[in-house]
Amino acid sequence: MPILWRYLLRNFLQVFFLCVGSFISILIVLRFQEIARFATSGASKLTVTSFALLQIPYILPIAIPVSCLIAAILLFQRLSLTHELTAFRTCGLGLKSIITPLLLMGFLLTLVNFTITSEISTRCRSLSKMLIYEMAMANPLFILQKESLIKLKGTYYDIGILKANKYAEDILLVVKNSSNGRLTLMSAKELSLKGELLKGHQVTFISSVDAKKEKGFDHLIIENQAEMNTKAANLSQFLQTIDWSTSFEYLPLRMILAHDIAVKQRFALGKSAKLEIARRISISLAAFTFTLIGLAFGMQISRNRSKKGILWAIGLAAFFLICFITAKSLRHTPLLSTLIYLLPHPLIMLLSLRGLKAIRKGAE
Numbered sequence: 118m119p120i121l122w123r124y125l126l127r128n129f130l131q132v133f134f135l136c137v138g139s140f141i142s143i144l145i146v147l148r149f150q151e152i153a154r155f156a157t158s159g160a161s162k163l164t165v166t167s168f169a170l171l172q173i174p175y176i177l178p179i180a181i182p183v184s185c186l187i188a189a190i191l192l193f194q195r196l197s198l199t200h201e202l203t204a205f206r207t208c209g210l211g212l213k214s215i216i217t218p219l220l221l222m223g224f225l226l227t228l229v230n231f232t233i234t235s236e237i238s239t240r241c242r243s244l245s246k247m248l249i250y251e252m253a254m255a256n257p258l259f260i261l262q263k264e265s266l267i268k269l270k271g272t273y274y275d276i277g278i279l280k281a282n283k284y285a286e287d288i289l290l291v292v293k294n295s296s297n298g299r300l301t302l303m304s305a306k307e308l309s310l311k312g313e314l315l316k317g318h319q320v321t322f323i324s325s326v327d328a329k330k331e332k333g334f335d336h337l338i339i340e341n342q343a344e345m346n347t348k349a350a351n352l353s354q355f356l357q358t359i360d361w362s363t364s365f366e367y368l369p370l371r372m373i374l375a376h377d378i379a380v381k382q383r384f385a386l387g388k389s390a391k392l393e394i395a396r397r398i399s400i401s402l403a404a405f406t407f408t409l410i411g412l413a414f415g416m417q418i419s420r421n422r423s424k425k426g427i428l429w430a431i432g433l434a435a436f437f438l439i440c441f442i443t444a445k446s447l448r449h450t451p452l453l454s455t456l457i458y459l460l461p462h463p464l465i466m467l468l469s470l471r472g473l474k475a476i477r478k479g480a481e
Contacts, residue, residue: 121210122218128195129188129219136184137177144176145169160252171245174238181230182403185223186434189411190427192219197417212477216412223408231401257315284309299325305345317345388451392458399441399458406462406469407434413469416476426472433468437461 145152152172156165196202205215277287290303306319322340410433414426444457 121205121215125192125215125218126222129192129222132188132191133184136187137180140176140180140184141173144172144180148172155249155252160248164248164252168245168248171241171248174233174241178230178234178238178400179403181226181233182400182407183434185226185404186407186411186430189219189223189408190415190430193412193415194417197415202416202418212473216473219408219412220405223405226404226408227401230404231397234397234401257310294324301325313348315345315347317342317347319343320345392448392451392454395455395458396444399444399462402462403437406437406465409466409469410434413472413476418476429468429472433465437465 148169152165152169155168160168193202196205202215206212272293273289273291275287275289276285279285285308286306288303288305288308292301292303293299294301301324302322304321305317307317309316320342322338322342324338325336410430414430414433417423417426440457440461444454447454447457
């Protein structure tokens with residue numbers, strides 16, 4: 118590898134890894150409350166540590182492109198300020214020779230980002246969700262937190278007092294019964310977790326069955342128990358009905374393709390699968406696109422220092438992020454969402470190449 122390539126790549130990667138580490142630290146701080154809630158479920162220290170580490174791949178798909186942008190801008194800002202860029206070009210090195218190693222690194226980081234987005238991040242998201250549900254099965258009171266990590270659809274609950282996720286008072290739980298479309302109610306004066314047993318005091322169940330003979334007449338089942346003892350793991354039968362594992366955001370790319378073919382029974386991708394693939398391609402390709410932005414608008418060849426290039430770089434990066442967020446919000450219109458995911462890349466690349474062409478001609 119040429120000395121110039123080693124010099125540029127070393128300085129680029131130093132800033133890049135520093136930025137990625139900073140983003141990971143920020144993520145851990147932002148998710149500290151969620152990690153703390155998980156820790157209150159009674160999980161072991163090893164399980165809590167595993168849960169915390171599984172949060173890291175969530176931020177990497179967006180942290181890598183932004184780190185590429187910051188590293189490229191800072192590198193060429195420094196090369197311009199110290200006149201190293203001028204020295205390179207005086208020695209006969211063209212602009213193409215100078216930016217080639219960084220473009221190759223941007224392409225390599227795009228492949229790495231695609232692997233993280235399509236494989237590692239999805240698996241970590243799935244494992245993280247599994248840990249949450251395992252803790253909920255072992256400790257049902259974990260679900261009754263005000264801001265629970267598990268969102269139960271078709272369920273209403275109210276609770277008076279909750280202590281350390283092991284003891285609760287004045288519980289009211291209303292669940293929709295999918296078998297008959299009616300509601301099932303449970304109230305309890307006290308619930309406590311003792312080992313693997315869930316113990317209740319003054320527990321009432323109200324449910325109904327469909328009337329087979331007389332229309333409009335409900336058969337109510339009312340059961341009152343002064344004391345109740347049941348295994349906490351029995352709740353797993355209810356939690357297993359929540360089919361989150363087949364959602365595309367939890368599946369690697371190969372599983373999305375296999376799942377879509379199995380559902381559609383034809384060798385053609387459905388709209389939802391295409392949209393998810395477009396999202397992953399867009400965020401992965403951002404590593405190369407952001408590197409190109411940094412190269413094009415981080416250089417300064419004039420004697421009068423200007424912030425115009427930095428503003429262009431920030432504007433283009435913000436344009437991509439706005440398009441990405443907009444496309445996610447328009448997921449119910451797959452074609453439009455896919456276009457918004459992918460079109461910013463060629464537009465940004467064209468503007469960046471135009472800037473590089475102007476610099477090569479001596480204009481800024």
